[in-house]
Amino acid sequence: MTLIRLTDVTKSYPAPTKGAASVVAVDGVSLEIAEGQICGIIGYSGAGKSTVLRLVNALEIPTSGSVEIDGRDITTLREKDLRALRGDIGMIFQQFNLFDSRTVAGNIAYPLEVAGRSRTEIAERVAEMLAFVGLSAKAKNYPEQLSGGQKQRVGIARALATNPRILLADEATSALDPDTTQEVLELLRRVNRELGITILVITHEMDVIRALADRVVVMEDGRIIESGDVFDVLSAPQSAAAQRFVASIIEDVPVGDQLQTLRARHPGRIVTFTIRDGDVTQADVFAALSGHGVRFELIHGGINDIRGRVFGHLTLALEGEPDAVAQAIRAASRFAPLIEEDSRG
Incomplete structure (x- = not known):
């Protein structure tokens, strides 16, 4: 079943200076992501991939086209309905976005507090999420006392706290060393495998796509230029951009x-x-x-x-x-x- 559908979506921004043309960040993008799938969007800076992510969680409204979550066109929803929708979508970030003044447990509890959950329910869910990401012993620590990988685990636990159906990951491993990256990717695979959560990953690292995604979408200049099963794209890339990404992780023939x-x-x-x-x-x-x-x-x-x-x-x-x-x-x-x-x- 298709859970996320973008149909001919365009997102433009006003011209940065007087007399200049408007900026088209996303240009006619159509994309379907099945429930339970891990989809990776890869592209260089300015490709439009992060804008697509913001369109999916309704932080941006498309200039034209439609964005549907579970069959509902979110471009037509009122703000009250959008807030409810966002409770079904978790988000993890490159720079973690944790509250320095809150403990690990407090950071994970935050979205539950905003949602108006009871103290008992919050305490139980926080404990459950701490155990899932392997940080039960760090509940009372503050972010400054954690490593980068531990901070991202807190970010993942916080994103999962409200039991979302969709998890959006925006360059979630870019700030991590290679070993820690693999640990975080394995945790995301567990999230998908054990919890059945659909994951949309934005990255410029083909290694992340190879290790995590079922499907890959290659973007350039706001457009999708190639998409398909990860194995098919990596073993036979068709576009020049995809070929460059693949060459960064797979030895090509010598010339x-x-x-x-x-x-x-x-x-x-x-x-x-x-x-x-x-x-x-x-x-x-x-x-x-x-x-x-x-x-x-x-x-x-x-x-x-x-x-x-x-x-x-x-x-x-x-x-x-x-x-x-x-x-x-x-x-x-x-x-x-x-x-x-x-x-x-």
């Missing part, structure tokens, strides 16, 4: 100066083959090469795990008698096309 460097270091013929989710295994190709007495060395690339599915490019240097190498390439090509890199250089 240009990189290929020339490899050729200077490795004699023989240099070939690349691609593994894509069970189409072929390394063992098949390596066995075919070995069967013809050819020596080979992996000199570039690697295999990536993308949500339990494998993909990667492997570049090999082959050495041996020319006829044997040619026969080995033909034999291995029955399993996967071996593309000679000289033709790409």
Whole structure:
């Protein structure tokens, strides 16, 4: 079931200076996110991804188009109804946005207090959320006494306190070190898996998309330029922007100066083959090469795990008698096309 739907949404802002054109932050965006899905929106600064997030939680109203949550067009709701809607949407931020004057427990309790919950209910829910994020021992600490990862766990607990159906994460790991990032991403996976909460993630980090999302949306200049299953986009990106993002986490085939460097270091013929989710295994190709007495060395690339599915490019240097190498390439090509890199250089 579609939980979040944007239909031909545009968001414009007045011209920053007299005589200038208005600023179009979101330009004709249509997007559907299913209930229980983790959707990642990725783009460079100014792509419009954070504006989309603010449109979903009704902090911004679109200039045109509609934004629906569970079938209700939120652009038509009165402020009272919008406040009720926002209780169904949790939000976590890059800089945590915690109250320095409140304890960890006090920060988590805040949205429950605003919602008018009883003291008993608040105490029970805060304890439950502290246990869920692994911070029961930190209930009486203040934010300044916490690490960055602990602060973000408090932010997640606070966002979950009102038992929302949707969780919005705006660059939630950008301020964290790599190890802490992985811990927070694992916590978000638990939120989705155990609580069934739909998550919309805004990021400029493809590693976050690979580790967390089911679906990815690539934005540029306020438009969606590519979207689809994470594995499909990462293994075969179509747009230039998606290709740049994918190249930041997945070794591509060597070309240009990189290929020339490899050729200077490795004699023989240099070939690349691609593994894509069970189409072929390394063992098949390596066995075919070995069967013809050819020596080979992996000199570039690697295999990536993308949500339990494998993909990667492997570049090999082959050495041996020319006829044997040619026969080995033909034999291995029955399993996967071996593309000679000289033709790409």
